[in-house]
Amino acid sequence: MPELPEVETVRRGLEQFVVGRRIETVEVLHPRAIRRHEAGPADFIARLTGKTIDGARRRGKYLWLPVGEDALLAHLGMSGQLLVGPADAPLSPHVRVRFTFADNGLDLRFTDQRTFGHLLVSADGAELPSVIAHIAPDPLEDAFDLAWLTARIAARRTGIKRALLDQSLVSGIGNIYADEALWRVKLHFARPTERLRPGQVGGLMDTVVDIFAEALKEGGTSFDSLYVNVNGESGYFDRSLNVYGRASEPCPRCGTLIRRDPFMNRSSYTCPSCQPRPRNGRW
Numbered sequence: 344m345p346e347l348p349e350v351e352t353v354r355r356g357l358e359q360f361v362v363g364r365r366i367e368t369v370e371v372l373h374p375r376a377i378r379r380h381e382a383g384p385a386d387f388i389a390r391l392t393g394k395t396i397d398g399a400r401r402r403g404k405y406l407w408l409p410v411g412e413d414a415l416l417a418h419l420g421m422s423g424q425l426l427v428g429p430a431d432a433p434l435s436p437h438v439r440v441r442f443t444f445a446d447n448g449l450d451l452r453f454t455d456q457r458t459f460g461h462l463l464v465s466a467d468g469a470e471l472p473s474v475i476a477h478i479a480p481d482p483l484e485d486a487f488d489l490a491w492l493t494a495r496i497a498a499r500r501t502g503i504k505r506a507l508l509d510q511s512l513v514s515g516i517g518n519i520y521a522d523e524a525l526w527r528v529k530l531h532f533a534r535p536t537e538r539l540r541p542g543q544v545g546g547l548m549d550t551v552v553d554i555f556a557e558a559l560k561e562g563g564t565s566f567d568s569l570y571v572n573v574n575g576e577s578g579y580f581d582r583s584l585n586v587y588g589r590a591s592e593p594c595p596r597c598g599t600l601i602r603r604d605p606f607m608n609r610s611s612y613t614c615p616s617c618q619p620r621p622r623n624g625r626w
């Protein structure tokens with residue numbers, strides 16, 4: 344799954360290339376891409392045609408483009424891409440929805456090989472689309488509230504990594520960046536949240552923000568060649584990962600071999616010396 348830095352990289356590209364432009368045509372080439380738009384393709388097309396894109400916003404891994412009172416909401420899923428390019432370029436077989444603009448400039452293509460991503464129009468969703476209103480703010484948003492998060496995390500009585508991945512507590516943190524942040528602050532993923540010391544949640548969130556900033560500078564992590572910016576280019580933060588995907592390699596801090604444990608149908612990577620496993624941990 345793309346995580347926050349990869350989605351933010353796409354948002355910045357949309358801000359640069361499509362904001363302020365008027366949509367001339369909308370072609371739905373594969374209806375599965377708009378399956379969550381319950382009123383169907385004709386309604387989707389009608390709500391966007393002729394509208395001007397007023398901005399490019401994000402919460403966690405969701406992107407939305409305000410158009411008047413409404414919003415075009417996008418979730419990239421596993422393999423979705425929003426690509427900006429020459430309008431006369433040949434259509435790849437994975438293009439699901441195509442937008443052209445009244446200025447006849449670069450077009451916008453929603454391309455999705457595995458079709459787990461989707462687009463929909465959220466009525467009155469310009470400020471915050473209703474379908475994502477239950478998702479907590481991500482750590483880069485002004486609305487992010489550390490005191491609220493600290494209290495909720497302690498009350499949840501779970502393992503710290505489960506809490507980080509819980510989008511109702513904080514959004515935008517996935518498996519890769521959770522493992523990297525926990526390694527930097529030397530916390531094991533199973534540390535029970537009620538046993539965190541005061542200030543540890545704040546320190547962890549500061550670290551998450553630092554890692555996001557570093558990843559953004561490098562265009563995100565391209566564990567999968569499908570994570571690309573609007574120009575189709577991959578980021579290269581994966582070279583900077585310290586533990587994620589590095590089982591049996593030496594910890595960059597102490598040299599102990601990195602360990603992989605199964606976790607929530609995926610994996611967790613830790614340094615057994617820097618991040619000792621807690622007694623009575625919560626997985």
Ligand SMILES: [Zn+2]
Pocket residue numbers: 594595596597598599614615616617618
């Ligand atoms: Zn170590």
